[in-house]
Structures are given as C-alpha cells and as structure tokens.
Amino acid sequence: MSGPIVVLVEHAAGEPDRVSLETLAFARGLANALGGATVEALLFGDAGAGVGASLGAHGAATAHVVADARLAGAYAPGAWGATLGELATTRGAAAVLAPGSDRGAEVLAHAAARLGLPLAANVLSVTPGASWSVTRQRWAGSLLEDATLDAPIRLMSMAPHAVAVDERAGSAPAMVAPFAPNVGDADLVVRVTGHEPPAKGSISLTDAKVVVGGGRGVGSSDAFAELEELAELLGAAVGVSRVVTSNGWRPHTQQIGQTGQRIAPDLYIACGISGAIQHIVGCKSAKRILAINTDAESPIMGIADYAVIGDLHTIVPAISAEIRRRA
Amino acid sequence: MNILVCVKRVPQTGGRIVLTADGQEIDTKFLGFTISPHEECGVEEAVRIIEAGGGSSAVLTLGPAAAEEQLRDAMALGIDRAILLETDGSEWDPMSTAAAIVDAVRTQEAANGPFDLIVFGNESADSGGFQVGIRVAVALGRPVVSGLKGLTMGSGSVTARRESAGGGWETYELTLPAVVGVKEGINLPRYPSVPGRLRARKKEVERVAVGATASRAALAAGSATGAPIGPVKVVLRLPEAQGSEVEILGRGAEAAPAVVDMLQRIGVLGS
Known part of the structure; x- marks a missing residue:
C-alpha cells in the first residue's frame, strides 16, 4: 500500500x-x-x-x-x-x-x-x-x-x-x-509584512468576463482610448500584448501572455494582435476569441472563433457606435 | 553593494515552435537566442541599483559556450563582469543547476567578497522549473522571495513588492545578503548603447567547465543508484492544435452590426 x-x-x-x-x-x-x-x-x-x-x-x-x-x-x-x-x-x-x-x-x-x-x-x-x-x-x-x-x-x-x-x-x-x-x-524571516489594496473600481484581468486586448497594431499609447471606450461599453478589462508593454504604451500589469497574466474570459477581443506564442498561451483559455486584424493569415486566426479583417482604428470605433445606437 | 544576476540563454520563439526530428530540442536553425525575459529585467534592475547606490555587478549563466552571447548582452547593459559555467550543451535538471550555481557563488565570494543580492528570474522561459533561485537561497541559508515586481534598497535590507493573487500588492522585507526572483514588469529594460556594446565585447568572461550533469550520469547508471533525480527529459511534444474554425464577420467598419449581433447572440451584450 x-x-x-x-x-x-x-x-x-x-x-x-x-x-x-x-x-x-x-x-x-x-x-x-x-x-x-x-x-x-x-x-x-x-x-x-x-x-x-x-x-x-x-x-x-x-x-x-x-x-x-x-x-x-x-x-x-x-x-x-x-x-x-x-x-x-x-x-x-x-x-x-x-x-x-x-x-x-x-x-x-x-x-x-x-x-x-x-x-x-x-x-x-x-x-x-x-x-x-x-x-x-x-x-x-x-x-x-x-x-x-x-x-x-x-x-x-x-x-x-x-x-x-x-x-x-x-x-x-x-x-x-x-x-x-x-x-x-x-x-x-521572510513573510508578508504589508498589503496594498487594488485600485478602486478596477476590473481584474483574470476575473473579467470580457477582455479587450490591444497589440502592436494599436500603434501608440493614445490610440488605446478607442479600446477603452469599447471596454467600458462592454464592462470589460483592457489587456495588452508584450510588445505594448515593451514600448511603454501601457503598464505591465495589463500584459496577457507567458510573462504576464493568463486569462479565461467568456470573450476575448484581440485587436491588432498577430498571435505570437508568448501571447497565445495567455489567452487560449478564453471561451471565444474575436480577432480584429488587417492580416487574415496572422497566427491569431488559428485560435479565433470570429474575425473582422481590416484596420482596428475604424472597426473598433464603429463597433462602439453600433452598441450605442442599439442601447 | 555587490550584486550577482543569474540568467539563462533561451531561443527566441516567434509564432510557432518546431522540434528536431528526435524530439529532444527546439529546432533553432532559424532562431536567434536571448536572455530569458524575467532575467533580462533582473539584469536591468541590478544595473539600476548599482547606478543609484554604487558598487559592482556580475552576471552568471550555466549553459553552452555560445551562452557567452547573453553574458555580453548583459555587460552591454552595464553589468561589470561575467561568469560562464560551461556545459557540454546537454540540458541540466534544476537540482544540478542549483548545485553548480551554489558552488560558483561560494568560489566567487571567497575571491571577491560576498554578494549582497543574488537576482534570479521567477522561472525560465523554456523549461519553466520555478525552483533554481529558491534552491540556491536555501543552500546558502539566505532569505528569498519570488515573483517580485518591485525592489527598494534600504541600508542592509531590501523591500520587495509582488502582486497579490486577489489584486493589489503585498510587500516583504529581506535582510541582506538575500536572494530575489523577479518578474518581467519590475522595470522596462533599456536598449544597449553602441559604446556599451563595444565595451562589453572587450571584457573578459570567466569560464568554469562544468560539463555534463551528475544526474545524467546517475540516469545512465539506471535507477539502481537510488539517487533522487528529475524531471529527466524523455522527449518533447507539441500540444494538439486547438483547431477552431474562424467565422469571418466581415471587413472594415461595415462589419460592426455583425459583430454586435454576435455579442448579443453569445450573451455578452443584452439585446
């Protein structure tokens, strides 16, 4: 035994x-x-x-x-x-x-x-x-x-x-x-000696039901406003790929991937994200993935359930506008 | 302040991993190599601490002769000197790796004085064992915390910060000498300058031949030795593809109504 x-x-x-x-x-x-x-x-x-x-x-x-x-x-x-x-x-x-x-x-x-x-x-x-x-x-x-x-x-x-x-x-x-x-x-000798609570009102990436993710295709720190607008309408958290944090566009706490967070939302909206392995391992547990990308052949399409082909800078605001129109 | 950073050479994988025919390695014919990401931030952190408070820094790796490239990368960012524990190119298990690093630390400290801080990455990108830094710290009898995204040096101590599972942050106080395991996000590593690269090229790399692991010999001898050992790699495999069929909802802004229909259909948005 x-x-x-x-x-x-x-x-x-x-x-x-x-x-x-x-x-x-x-x-x-x-x-x-x-x-x-x-x-x-x-x-x-x-x-x-x-x-x-x-x-x-x-x-x-x-x-x-x-x-x-x-x-x-x-x-x-x-x-x-x-x-x-x-x-x-x-x-x-x-x-x-x-x-x-x-x-x-x-x-x-x-x-x-x-x-x-x-x-x-x-x-x-x-x-x-x-x-x-x-x-x-x-x-x-x-x-x-x-x-x-x-x-x-x-x-x-x-x-x-x-x-x-x-x-x-x-x-x-x-x-x-x-x-x-x-x-x-x-x-x-080593033990937790202090706590800082999470920022008020923030939606944690790992708990969010919907995550709006942005990658290299977002292009700049300022352009994340388009993703944030959509996230707010959906009650979603904003996440990013590694290139975004490496460029200093967004804080590392928002990174999804091997060296960031693993997420498992009902829906992940991947905007301008090509789908490097490093990122895929962080988001593949999402129930559904919508990819918005100019390249219909990018690796993210291999794990996406839905896709829109084209420029996220016109598509994402159009989705937000359509949600507002129906509200 | 005297700091040692331990790093690992790993292949730079892009969109897809390809294995060698025997399934023993990633096929790196068309791949470059890099310092494992958490450790790259460890290098940057060490350089910043020395820039702010003075002292000296060293970088150490256990790997093949070619890992000299990663040591020079670290020196190009501002690390003062480098130590290569040169293997025969075979893969080392975490226990053997930790034991070799402990030996090297003792030798270095006997020659050059103690390291106030030894920095590891939380886990290596490739084998992801989550243990070498902790094993080294326990063997040296020094305090250690992993998963850190913030270090603040005090006099004779370091305050360390890590993300809590439920959101927010938790802090730890470590008395020096100490060992830390850091994560990407603790800083944004700088790009090496051209003069930095040139200086790094001329610096000496101290080489210590360590060859093959003792555990590999034990493995060859069979479990009859009774030595605790592992995980010992048998073969690598790619996971089965998730293979979802993608439904194209449209092109450009005209696809917005189809997207919102889908959001309502799957219940993410009320209809």
Missing part, C-alpha cells in the same frame, strides 16, 4: 481556491492509479478547519490544519515550505502536490529544497511505476515534456486547468487534524 498523497490547498474568504480543487481532483486520480492511496490536504490559517472539512467532497480523507499564528497570520514561503516538507515526511507521503499558482509553486520549491528532492513543475499527467512518468508544460504550455521523476516522495505542481474540479455530493467530510510543525525562526 502506497503512502498518502499530500495536497497543499490555498483558500481565501472561507473558500478553497479553484486550482487547489483541481489539484485535489488530480490527486484522486493518482490515488486510484496507486491502488487506493488516501488524499490528505494541508491548509494554513484559522479558516482552514472549515474549508478543510468541506474537502471531503473533493476526495480528501484528512485535512491537516496549521493554526500556529507565526505561520497562519501571514504568508511565509519558507515556513510554509518547511511545514509541507515536514508533513510529507511524517506521513510517509508517496507524492506531494501543489497548485501551480505563484504561492503553490513557491512553497513547493521551498519544500523540495529543504528535502533535497526533485520537483516537476506544471504537470499535466502522471503515471506511477518503478520510475514515475510525468508530462509537464514548458514554454507556459506551448510545448510539452515527457519526463521521469525518481524520488522517495514525488513533488509536483499542477498546471492550472489541466483537470476539472471533481466534487461529489454526499461524501463524508474530511477529518480535521491540527498540525503543529517544528518550524524554526530561520524559516520565518
């Missing part, structure tokens, strides 16, 4: 984060492949107990909750990583999984460094055996790597949205078990 699979679960405002739930679904599949291993979650913070119990519906048998104020009060990457490593060792885990978020990837790397074990990032699938085979993302998913992972505990972060959340109603709640890690002061 294999040891358990330990999963780091992030949560906010009393709700588990979506990629963490996907990671639990992935763990459930791996547990079956291992012939019935148990899945155990690790959560930090006072709210962890309530969230942890609810994870039974997602396949977790146990939720280990760290309430130690030194760790639970503020995010501390080294201390969280040390805790994850200690729990995995104590439980004799076969594998440790973390969501492939900023924090998940960081905490897992700290655990790996402290345990002296390898770590496979952004894994899409795994086949256990004498040597474990994994498929993982490179280039933010525009390339896949089949690789092997050999270690007593296999550490893997999950590529977001590789598997669907698997919630089963009527499951028993997870058993909540307090976990008091043996974390020293050295692990606690």
